[in-house]
Amino acid sequence: MILTVTPNAALDVTWTVDRLVPRASHRVDQVRERAGGKGINVSRVLASLGHATAVTGLAGGPTGRLIRADLRAAGLRDELVPVSGDSRRTLTVVSREDGDATVLNPAGPRIGPAEWDAFTAHYARLARGADVVVLSGSLPPGLGPGTYAELVRTAAAAGARTVVDTSGPPLLAALDARPDVVKPNAAELAAVTGHDDAHRAAAELRERGAGAVVASLGPDGLLAHTPDGVWRAVPPRPLSGNPTGAGDACVAALAAGLAAGAPWHRTLCEAVALSAAAVVAPVAGDVDASVHRRFRTTVTLVPLEEPDAPHVH
Amino acid sequence: MILTVTPNAALDVTWTVDRLVPRASHRVDQVRERAGGKGINVSRVLASLGHATAVTGLAGGPTGRLIRADLRAAGLRDELVPVSGDSRRTLTVVSREDGDATVLNPAGPRIGPAEWDAFTAHYARLARGADVVVLSGSLPPGLGPGTYAELVRTAAAAGARTVVDTSGPPLLAALDARPDVVKPNAAELAAVTGHDDAHRAAAELRERGAGAVVASLGPDGLLAHTPDGVWRAVPPRPLSGNPTGAGDACVAALAAGLAAGAPWHRTLCEAVALSAAAVVAPVAGDVDASVHRRFRTTVTLVPLEEPDAPHVH
Incomplete structure (x- = not known):
């Protein structure tokens, strides 16, 4: 079983203007509401496969x-722990004219110490039944x-094995606990290491404790530093669309690969194909089955030197 | 008692970015949520005075x-009638940099025929106990x-006497029922009559059935066509700020004047003063007591000719 943790679970609301x-x-002419937060999207992708x-995670209020209710409707196993504050609603405003999306993210409810203790007790029980635990997204106020x-x-x-998909200080601090995989995107990688060379930055995160670093580079695919080697994994052609969904689908593939004990080269091809299948779906947590099928056999893996060796910028 | 009707009651959410x-x-750094819709704002102002x-009106869902709950917290008498759909959340996004506000208004839940029948039965009972009924705002889907x-x-x-504050076809249709007062703003007046001369347009609405027409002209005050005469009512100095709040405060003053049987010149001075007191308050439904006090004795009333007589554009 793959357990996903969404500390700052949200109702993802989409409005069209x-x-x-x-x-x-x-x-506002069209309203769509759906349970969200990165971990929940990862579970949606995993369940669909x-x-x-x-x-699990924290949710409260109306x-x-x-x-x-939305998790139940989607047939997902709900192990969220209740809190007294009202969970946040993230809002995506889509312009009908050009499809452009503007995103508004409230911080979420403040989590009290007793609520955190109740969560960690429940989480420890759940983790004993999990092959892989996925820790995803931002932290609500009150959590360090x-x-x-x-x-x-x-x-x-x-x-359990672990996959961490977050950014900034929570990502840096997580490295000390030696997670099996971390999945920053290019901007998060640069922000957390202070240098723009993704290859060098990924090597640095491994040195600091990550078992593997899989950096998502948008339409260019993935850069992976793993115990089995260092690769660029490149889709047959770049696709653009919904980047949130792509990151969460990538994490789902990494977790599924870890759970199955699959070799890294196979997991990376699957991660690129599943990301592409999510990019073309309009809602995070959905994947396009035909893109997934077509791409999974056509991803190119480019082996790279470790960045300690001389390399060209 | 003054009964306000908000057919499309809303939770007015304000987010700061x-x-x-x-x-x-x-x-999003600051979140404020409050019961809204024009009629509810009018009741807030009336209660504060x-x-x-x-x-009353229609509200449903979470x-x-x-x-x-917010009406209860504000000490307002809640006679809303439940519906099965979820009431809308209107969103105002305020930019901290310059105070600019961007507004997003969902249409609201669809009202079914049985829900409308339940509402009208309750409304008829309430109206028998009311001196004045205020009918305010947009109509949710399902209401003609x-x-x-x-x-x-x-x-x-x-x-009961009646004040109608709405626009477009619902305003035009309401005139046939001969409401005591209608309160369009300048843009609504132009849209509903097809000509830009507010003076002529107001006269036309009276001819079509309104007992009195009080048009709000923003910082320039009011234009009033009443059975007692035609006036411009001008504040001592223009104030800018929250126009929604100003319109609702104006309606509150008109309703209170009708309920008291006050002469129109006194009601108009009060309406201008209360609008000014609302314009400077950040949230619709609030009024600044000191502005209200200062302005109510310093409003200028300019008697006007009926527009049938020759007049200068």
């Missing part, structure tokens, strides 16, 4: 109830940067 | 529950343009 114009008043998965490091240690003690 | 940029991703008031006309007739049959 003719065109978003600052300072104007807009009629037939993997056993469960969703919005938390809507999140849980060491949060993911603590959860990685708990999972490891329970015998 | 650094600056709203289309296509970008934004951190010590008038007896009750709120958002409807939040609206009703004749809705306000029907409610004006029910109120008149119950012996």
Whole structure:
């Protein structure tokens, strides 16, 4: 079973307007609401591929109830822990004219110490039944940067492998707990290491404790530093679309590969194909089965030298 | 008692961002949620001035529950009728950099015929206890343009006076039912009559059935066509700020004047002063008591000729 953790679970709301114009008043014509947060999207992808998965994290208030109702409707196993604050609603405003999306992300409810204790107790029990634990997304107010490091240690003690998809100080702190995989994107990698060379930055994260570093480079595919080698994994052609969905699908593939004990080269091809299949789907957590099928046999793996050896920028 | 009707009750949500940029991703730092819709704002102003008031209209779902909880918290008499759909959340995104506000208005839940029947039965009972009925705002899906006309007739049959604050076809249709007062703004007046001369347009609405027409002209005050005469009512100095709040405060003053049987010149001075007191308050439904006090004795009333007489553009 693959357990996903979404500390800052959200109701992802999508509104459609003719065109978003600052300072104007807009009629909203189409409303879509769906349980979200990165971990929940990862579980959606895993469930759609037939993997056993469960969703945990923190959710509360009227919005938390809507999140849980949506998980039930989607047939996902709901192991969220209740909190007293109201969960956040993230809003994506899509302009009908050009399809452009503008995103608004509230911080989420403040988590109290007793709520965190209740969560960690429940999480430790769940981790004992998990092959892989996925820790995804931003942290709500009240949780410190060491949060993911603590959860990685708990999972490891329970015998589960770990995938961490976050950014900034929580990502840096998590490395000390030696997660099996971290999946930053190019911007997160640069922000956390302070240098723009993704290859060097990925090597640095491995040195700092990550078992493998898989960096998503948008339409250019993945850069992977793994115990089996260093690769660029490149899709047969670049696809553009929904980047949130692509990152979450990539994480789903990495978790599924870890759970199956698959060799890294196979996991990376699957991760690129599944990302591409998510990029073309309009909603995070969905994947296009035909793109997935077509791409999984046509990904190119380019072996790279370790960056310690001389390399060209 | 002054009864306000908000057919499309809303949770008015205000989010603060650094600056709203289309296509970008934004951190939302401050969240404020409050029961809204024009009629509810009118009741807030009336209650703050010590008038007896009750709120009716339609509200449902989790958002409807939040609206009703907020009315309770504000000490307002809640006579909303439940519907099965989820009430809308209107969103105002305020840019911290310059204070600019961008507004997003969903259409609201569809109202079914049985829900409308339940509402009209409750409304007819409430109207019998009301001196004045205020009918405010947009109509949710499922309600036709004749809705306000029907409610004006029910109120008149119950012996209540009526104030209508809406626009477009529902405003035009309401005139046939001979409401005591309609309060369009300049743009609504032009849209509904097809000509830009507010003076002529207001006269036309009276000819079509309105007992009085009070048009709000933003910082320039009011233009009033009443049975007692035609006036411009001008504040001592123009104030800019929150126009939604100003319109609702103006309607509150008109309703209070009708309820008290006050002469029109006094009601108009009060309406201008209360609008000014609302314009400077950041949230619709609030008024600044000191501006209200200072302005109510310093409004200028300019008597005007009927527009049939020759007049200068």
